[in-house]
Amino acid sequence: MTGLLERVRANSLTLGDRPALTAGEEQILWKDLWPMAQGLAARLRAAGEGPVALSGTPDRVWVPVAFLACLIAGRPYLPLDPALPPERQRELAAGLNARWLEEEEALEGFSSGLSVPPAEDGAGLAYCLFTSGTTGAPKPVGISRNNLESFLRWALTLPGLGESARGTAVGQAAWSFDLSVADLYLSLFQGGTHTVLTEAEKGDYPALFRRLERSGATLLVATPTFLRLCLAEPGFSPARVPGLRTVFSCGEVLPPAAARRLLDRFPGCTLLNAYGPTEATCAVTAVPISREMCAQTLPIGRVGEGAVSVCLERGEIVLAGESVAPAFKGRYATGDLGYVEDGFLYWAGRKDQQIKYKGYRIELAEIEETLESMPGVERAVVLPRRDGAGTVRGLTAVVEGSGSLQQLKQALERRLPPCKIPAQWAAVKHIPLTHNGKCDRKRLEEMIQ
Template sequence: MLLDAIARHASQTPERPAYQNRTQTLTYGQLWRAARALAVRLRAGTGPVLVCGEKEAGMPVCFLGCLMAGRPWLPVDPQQPAERLLKIRRLSGAADVLCCGSHPAAAALGAVQAEPLFGAEKLLDPAQFAVNPARDAYWMFTSGSTGAPKGVRIPLSALENFVEWMLGLPAVAACGAGVNVNQARFSFDLSVADLWPTFAAGGTVRALEGAEQGDLPALYEALGRSGARRLVCTPSFARLCLCDAAFCKDLLPHLETVFFCGETLAPRTVRTLEKRFEGLRILNAYGPTEAACAVTAVEVQGREGTLPVGRVADAASRLLILDEQGRPRPEGLPGEIAIAGPSVGSGYIGGEAGGFGTLAGQKVYRTGDEGVIRDGLLWHLGRRDRQIKYKGYRIEPGEVEAAILAWDEVRAAAVLPLRSGGEVRGLAAAVEWEKNPPDPAECSARLRHTLPEYMLPRRWRAVERMPVNERGKCDFAALERMLEDE
């Protein structure tokens, strides 16, 4: 389905822009031909293909080439520490590494430059495309609670199910063939909602580069020139955009829909958007990496109070609320959110069971999120474990703690969210030191060797002795109270 749709656009509208960044434009004809050329090379190998890059035009070519060749793509961010990238390569077993653009990480990974491969004369015959829906389309690594990154496997059937579901949402269907602004890095699964529904509908992805997102005037200029009809982003990104009154209908006169996912959406953000963009349709979506990006969404403009995260009746897969024994609970009673059906991934790399299982003959994933279904809507009530969502990224505090505990002078460490107005605004680290603690700037500098920037604590608190609860375990509630008192 997905390859057929892109092939049709490449044949019927080959000059239409498929992907743009600040300096590059890739048409559907160029995308299709370059991917077919790369796919010939990829068919000679097996297993996942590590794709290293940022927002270069070569990134979607690599992903599409992998899709044609039947090999899962595994996107990694070259700005992450080399040690972490090497760990991901080792855990995935990826024999082939492609790099788009020029990045120091390419040498450490032993990457092959991707762009020269796009011009090969031999093209993969469409009759040889890998169309088995059960095979993996992509792998995505997230933060892991055991101290190591955790890889998720998503089959082609789940990806295609997601694309079909998203394009079936009225607010998306109305502008599906227009320009979609991409905020998320390709190593973050929210980007799946940018590329593939847009390509399937024949629209244009305008990818925002890091330099544009880090400079407000440059960001507004990029948005103003984009002609965007749809924006897919995290609530944190929207808050950044809204910090200046210039982010309004005058800047983006064609914007029709905003699709939010990845973290809690504050009602205040919705109200501000409604004031700035008359008639804007605002979707609040929910879904874990383990279930192909998102599985449910609901329009929330005009709503007051706490916002729902989806409409159960038109979800991409069946939504359930389970009790402690894994039994479905009736509507109105809270429990653990579970997803059953075609959205669910193939499992974790390495075979860890985690929340994956079966229920009544269907694949099921127990999310670890508390939720309730009321009046046909899904409401997210928080995490059952310590997992944190920050700027759309999923962070396991255990991975940050493991990095800190590797230091010789640390006896104990705990990482917690910093909250303001009910939203996570960063991380805090409480550390029991063997001797005088280093300066916080030095602590952050050390972590940068192993962790990405979004996982670095913003606040450091030295504790004489880590508080424990009645079970002899770290008392995280007491630590949170200590942070609140500062």
């Protein structure tokens, strides 16, 4: 497969006035993309080595051009969450001795007219992202260009993904969240148009659907939580988004009910349920979901068809291969639990989210998945209640949807043992989300106190 930078350069030379990147009201044409990135890359290389830190909201299209410039320069980029206080952003950047790139400097580089040969060291880092470990403390993960190209080679073999990326790929994830790697680089590699949803659009249904309609979206890359928010509105339909051919869902568990609604709403759409940690370059397994699969827990891949080798060690998913970040020397124990059934791989929760309650080891994800398989449940989260010493004293189920809490509890009692039945229940209109579109458990705990 042609290398990423070589392919982007060729696309820039041949695709002319087609938009390459769009965000908000801004766009950059393919004919301008490579020269702009080259101009900044030349300045970055002349300025030294090491990471380049930047922070930009999704409505500013200069950010992904700066990413490309860093790849050309051979310097890893470090996208920081713009929701963090500026002092905290600077602190994280300083911890990696990263050079800070301001928008004004980036724009000056774009227009400099300079050029530089693209970096050729595939083992060099392409980007660094901060992710939270089991302690919640941010930890940096460096992904090499070889890792990134390994992901692309695999992703382009998935049904419908490569073809839909040639059209308009719409991304929901913030730049500081590695899910954004999928939509951005698949689009750049395939010569499509990449559209990133702004925070304003994600928080305003009419604006969101206007953007999807105007963009001519053919590929949507999003978390399951964001998909559920879209599906809650009748406006998310083929009438408004007629070209949608593929949905790539990753980042958290995809409930069968949400998958079923999507396939019912968009009958000809390919829905890919993907799995992968930041440490293994965005995603490493995926499987097309059929309507028939939605009667039970959804698989996250097929055995032997991932971007890397996947095995289970005492129930833990362990990855080995080219997509695994250099720091782990090709092998990464994910901390995720899994199991194999009929050739499919399933996710079964986190090792660090197992709790000890009433003498039993309990996986909260099992209770959540059971609830989400029931009619009237859009989303379910189970929270442990702890005393001052940290001992679990009870479970609280928080449900988003129209189901009766009493009836849900009775249904759960018919399917799970008593130790797994929450004693307290709460209904919320919407499960709160983090900036990355995942469940914000800390905020949810505060809401129900």
